Amino acid sequence: MAGKYPRRRSNSLNEETDSPTLPPIPGDNGTETHSTSISDSPPNNCPTSSVSTTTTSSHSIPNSSIPATELQSTPTNPNFNHINNINSSYAVTSPPYFTVTSPVTSPPISSNSFRPPSPGQSLDRNRQSLVSSNHQGRRNDSHLPITPHVDPAPAPAMYWSKIKTYGKSPRALRAHTVNLVGELMFVFGGCDAKTCYNSVFIFDADTMYWNKARTIGEPPSSCRAHSSTLVDKKLFIFGGGDGPTYFNDLYIFDTDTLTWSKPQTTGDIPSPRRAHTSAYYNNNLYIFGGGDGVRALNDVYTLDITDLNNLSWKKLESKGTPPISRGYHTSNLVGSKLVVYGGSDGHECFGDVYMLDLDENTWIPVSVETSCPRLSHTATQVGSYLFVVCGHDGTRYTAEVLLLNLVTMEWESRRVYGTPPSGRGYHTTVLYDSRLFVFGGYDGHSVFDDIFVLDLSACAYLPQITNFQLPDYKKQKV
Numbered sequence: 001m002a003g004k005y006p007r008r009r010s011n012s013l014n015e016e017t018d019s020p021t022l023p024p025i026p027g028d029n030g031t032e033t034h035s036t037s038i039s040d041s042p043p044n045n046c047p048t049s050s051v052s053t054t055t056t057s058s059h060s061i062p063n064s065s066i067p068a069t070e071l072q073s074t075p076t077n078p079n080f081n082h083i084n085n086i087n088s089s090y091a092v093t094s095p096p097y098f099t100v101t102s103p104v105t106s107p108p109i110s111s112n113s114f115r116p117p118s119p120g121q122s123l124d125r126n127r128q129s130l131v132s133s134n135h136q137g138r139r140n141d142s143h144l145p146i147t148p149h150v151d152p153a154p155a156p157a158m159y160w161s162k163i164k165t166y167g168k169s170p171r172a173l174r175a176h177t178v179n180l181v182g183e184l185m186f187v188f189g190g191c192d193a194k195t196c197y198n199s200v201f202i203f204d205a206d207t208m209y210w211n212k213a214r215t216i217g218e219p220p221s222s223c224r225a226h227s228s229t230l231v232d233k234k235l236f237i238f239g240g241g242d243g244p245t246y247f248n249d250l251y252i253f254d255t256d257t258l259t260w261s262k263p264q265t266t267g268d269i270p271s272p273r274r275a276h277t278s279a280y281y282n283n284n285l286y287i288f289g290g291g292d293g294v295r296a297l298n299d300v301y302t303l304d305i306t307d308l309n310n311l312s313w314k315k316l317e318s319k320g321t322p323p324i325s326r327g328y329h330t331s332n333l334v335g336s337k338l339v340v341y342g343g344s345d346g347h348e349c350f351g352d353v354y355m356l357d358l359d360e361n362t363w364i365p366v367s368v369e370t371s372c373p374r375l376s377h378t379a380t381q382v383g384s385y386l387f388v389v390c391g392h393d394g395t396r397y398t399a400e401v402l403l404l405n406l407v408t409m410e411w412e413s414r415r416v417y418g419t420p421p422s423g424r425g426y427h428t429t430v431l432y433d434s435r436l437f438v439f440g441g442y443d444g445h446s447v448f449d450d451i452f453v454l455d456l457s458a459c460a461y462l463p464q465i466t467n468f469q470l471p472d473y474k475k476q477k478v
Contacts, residue, residue: 156457157415157416157417157457158401158414158454158455158457158459159416159417159418159454159455159457160416160418160420160452160453160454161418161419161453162419162450162451162453163208163451163453164208165203165208165209165210165451166208166209166210167209167210168201168211169201169210169449170187170199170201171192171197171449172192172440172447172448173190173191173439173440174190174224174427174441174442174447174448175189175191175225175426176188176189176190176191176224176428176440177189177190177227177237178430178439179228179230179235179430180205180230180430180431181230181233183204183205183206183432183433184202184203184205185202185203185204185205185432185437185439186201186202186213186235186253186255188200188226188228188235188253189220189237189240190440191242191447193447195222196222196223196243198220198222199212199213200219203451205432205433205437206433208451213258214258215258215259215260216257216259216260217260217261218260219260220247220249220251220260221242221249222242223239223240223247224240224241225239225241225274225275225328225426226240226241226247227239227240227287228278229279229280229285230280231280231285231305233255233256234252234254234255235252235253235255236250236252236305237252237253238250238251238278238285238287239270239274239287239290241272241273241274244293246272246273246292247272247274248269248271248272248273250262250263250265250303250311252308263308263309263311264311265303265312265313266311266312266313267312267314268301268313268314269313270301270315271292271297272292273290273291273292273297273327274290274327275289276288276289276290276291276297277289277290277329277330277340278331279333280305280333281336281338283304283305284302284303284304284305285302285303286300286301286302286338287302287303288331288338288340288356289323289326289329289340289343290327291346295325296324296325296327296345296346297325297327298322298323298324298325298326299315300315300316301316316361317361318356318362319361319362319363320362320364321365322354322363323343323350323352323354323363324345324350326350327343327344328342328344328376328425328426329342329350330343330378330379332379332380332381334406334470335470336359337355337356337470338355338356339353339354339366339470340353340354340355341374341386341388342373342374342375342377342379343375348394349373349374349375349393349394350373350374351368352365352366352371353365353366353368354366355470364473366409367409367473368404370411372393372411373394374388374391374392375391375394376392376425376426376442377389377391377392377425378427378428379404380429380431380436381406381431382436382456382459383461383463383464383466383468384405384462384465384468385403385404385405385406385412386403386406387401387402387429388401388402388403389401389427389436389438389454390421390423390425390427390438391425392425396423397425397444398423399420399422399423401416401454406468406470407470409471414459416454421438421441421448421450422443422448423443424442424448425443426441426442427448431463434456434459435455435456436453436454436456437452437453438451438453438454439451
């Protein structure tokens with residue numbers, strides 16, 4: 001298939017830089033190799049959301065070459081400004097009767113409010129309420145800090161805040177995974193500046209309370225940059241790595257009983273890798289891309305998980321033009337299509353978008369007028385939009401929020417208020433209760449253990465939009 005790629009780059013990387021895979025960014029092995037500078041303007045002419053009181057640091061990618069792009073004007077969406085005009089921003093004028101105040105921070109939750117279930121017991125049957133009796137049935141907004149130095153936002157505006165958490169929190173982490181089950185966020189693996197882990201932590205997004213899970217069974221080896229796919233309250237953990245070691249093992253974690261298992265698999269097992277992505281569709285687990293320590297990858301594998309006692313891998317020979325080999329990209333399942341965005345091959349930071357039609361097994365390049373390169377970012381589907389949060393843009397780590405309209409496949413911006421996270425990558429983002437929770441990450445120097453929340457406010461209706469169609473691009477034939 002190599003001859004069918006639209007363009008090729010050497011994917012050979014020095015193992016001393018820790019990997020494929022991509023150390024797509026400097027410092028992927030925990031070494032601090034880059035210089036820092038302050039820049040107020042976004043690089044590569046990629047438009048961004050407007051955020052007050054935001055400062056981000058700049059970190060360069062050795063040997064990367066990002067061509068500049070020209071911004072072209074497009075029709076205006078009534079709800080958002082197209083980011084083709086870098087100086088434009090969405091502004092909201094509050095009616096005079098609106099006032100914005102900071103809520104009083106609630107006291108810490110009693111230590112006996114929540115105890116993890118004993119190993120092998122059901123989490124649903126044994127978990128007590130994490131909300132104190134005088135707040136039952138009410139949304140807990142104690143994460144909103146009192147920040148007199150930050151101007152209040154108009155009532156309908158999106159707003160960043162750093163939350164205060166309780167309980168036993170994990171160490172600072174990067175390249176970990178987070179899956180949302182009900183109101184609980186399950187955090188697995190990842191590493192700090194030096195060490196990888198294989199612990200499971202549980203964060204309650206209603207009460208902001210951390211607990212370390214007491215699991216049974218043999219867990220995976222300590223790892224980072226693995227994939228974790230939620231299927232019927234079970235997490236399917238695949239691949240990942242620790243330093244020069246790469247894995248291709250499959251583990252299953254039952255979030256009800258907190259039990260690990262390692263099923264036997266046969267067939268065309270994927271090569272060891274990390275920095276790949278995964279998705280679940282039509283009883284199949286899909287694995288795409290990543291890196292194996294020598295080169296970046298762009299292959300696709302499937303695993304039929306209908307019968308957990310009979311698991312067989314299969315390598316897909318997809319039609320159409322596949323993306324360039326890459327890792328640290330994102331993949332979002334939208335209907336029957338896997339939307340792949342960004343990533344890096346260790347040399348270049350990509351801003352392209354592809355769709356893999358899983359019913360037709362065909363790759364479809366997506367035409368997007370403005371290129372916004374990103375790697376080690378997150379892309380979270382919120383209705384008919386992908387919210388791209390933070391990441392590395394080829395020049396620096398950023399805290400920008402970009403919106404990709406899945407109907408028009410155009411980038412849009414929205415002004416965001418509050419105190420945003422510092423620029424970072426290798427973090428995680430999940431959507432819960434019309435809020436995006438951002439945990440951990442790495443900025444080239446420091447690994448983070450904080451949680452920031454982006455309240456969608458006027459965009460809170462977006463998750464309810466489910467009846468929309470992706471553009472009907474003409475499929476390219478081999």
